Amino acid sequence: MSCPIPVGRFSGVPHWPVLGVPRGHVKERAEVTICSVVPAGVLPELFQAAAILRCHDLGLPDELGNEIFGVMAKANSLGDPAMRFETRNLSPSDLKLDVSAIPVSLLVSDPGAVKAAETLVESDDELTTDIRAAQRMKPLLVRERYTAARVRIPVQANILPGSVPVLFAAAQVGYSGAEESFALSIIGLDPCRYYPIVVLPHRGALADRLRAAGVHVEIVQEDFAKMTLRNIRYFDALLEASGARLVHTNGNAGFPLAVAAHYRGVRWFTIRAYSTGRVRRKCWRSLRATSRFLMPSLRTFAEAT
């Protein structure tokens, strides 16, 4: 029995806008698998696909649904060899990878992916995949969720003597006026006084802009704006590794980083929306309490696991 997921493969022409990964990016060439109905976050590794995109990710309306395959057929009929689509249905045999063989960190990095993978496995009774493997994985998943992402940071060879490392973080990786302002603030810093290290959740136009200007950019590959223990621990490790003495965040990236920064006594700035005004004192009290009581517990937990 076929798994009810029609897919199309597209091997792209130059400048085909493979947006979404990341948005606003233009790749020279890409191979993607386009699924109209797959839940968000299904892991490409499951099908050994370079990337799995939904219509939505291609900037097409969701309600296009399976009509995307009509569009692909139409494109094929034009006979342009640079734009050939291949359409077919996924079957259980297309599952290239046993779920239990997927690196746990991949699943944990995106809770949506966990859910989607589990949904996929459970969606077909005749699916030959052993679901018990996923169940056995659960303790690992739990532990992984509390383990901070690996901090790859710095070899600080590029920091000029006397220059102060400043950690910048932004949760948004697209590019609009706010990101342009953020990027220019960083690029314009005098390297003799301040050395910027920028942490971003994913690659994208903002990362490209900063790297092109020679700024040190770290890509975490996960959403670090959420107030989770994993994120707090990640930032704690990052602050230690980078030796940052100031933290400057753009918008929502702030809270887990603020907790870690407060615990380490690193001063913290954030850029907030005009209309939201200043952070309420209550919020700061909770931040201080969190950093004071939570961080030692987290450290203990880390040592125990």
Added chain:
Amino acid sequence: MRIYNGVELDRFADAKSQQPIFRGLLGLAGKPVISMIARICEQKRQEELIRALPLVLAKHPDAVTLIVGETDGADMAYHKRLLALIDDFGVRGSVVFHGFERRIERIHAVSDALVLCTYNEPFGRCLIEAMAAGVPVIAPNQGGPTEIVTSGVNGILYTPGDERELANCITAVLDDPALARRLSCGAKARASAFSLASHTATLMDLYDEVLYGGRIEGAGLPVCRMLRKEGTTK
């Protein structure tokens, strides 16, 4: 203390000198061009400009409106609503969705007026960029634009939600070249206060103060200093 965003003013200073080239490229030669630069989403309120267009087109039937910006997947429904609105108002022939434009100075080069309709815009970076290029700007009398624009001197502020007033502001700029020139000169002068060099110098001074200057005044909090988005707090 306030720290406004910095803009690379040099990038926009000579935009207008390129006008004939880019107007020719875009097929806009001889037409009045109104532009709006913003991500296409409900918050940016492109619909307000579209609602004002019939009144503008009544006086300037050859005017073209460039809507510049990308549509996020989540905002596709809003984009469709705009298209429906354009059809309802019968202005399809005069509105162009330009999409995302990295070299935004090209848009300023061809524009006779830049309109911003966002409510509670934190700052309005596109206003400064347009002003640096000498493009008269029209923005709502609310939020960040009120700190940038002095109405009648270096731009025009209109009452948010009042499409008739917005249309009047646009036609005033298109009708009166002397007014447009005056606003353009005022805009360039005002934009010079938002240079990137002065922004980063002030930011680094603030960093110095935080690192070496002890406790910060104002917030009463030992480790935080709030910077208002694209502006700052008091």
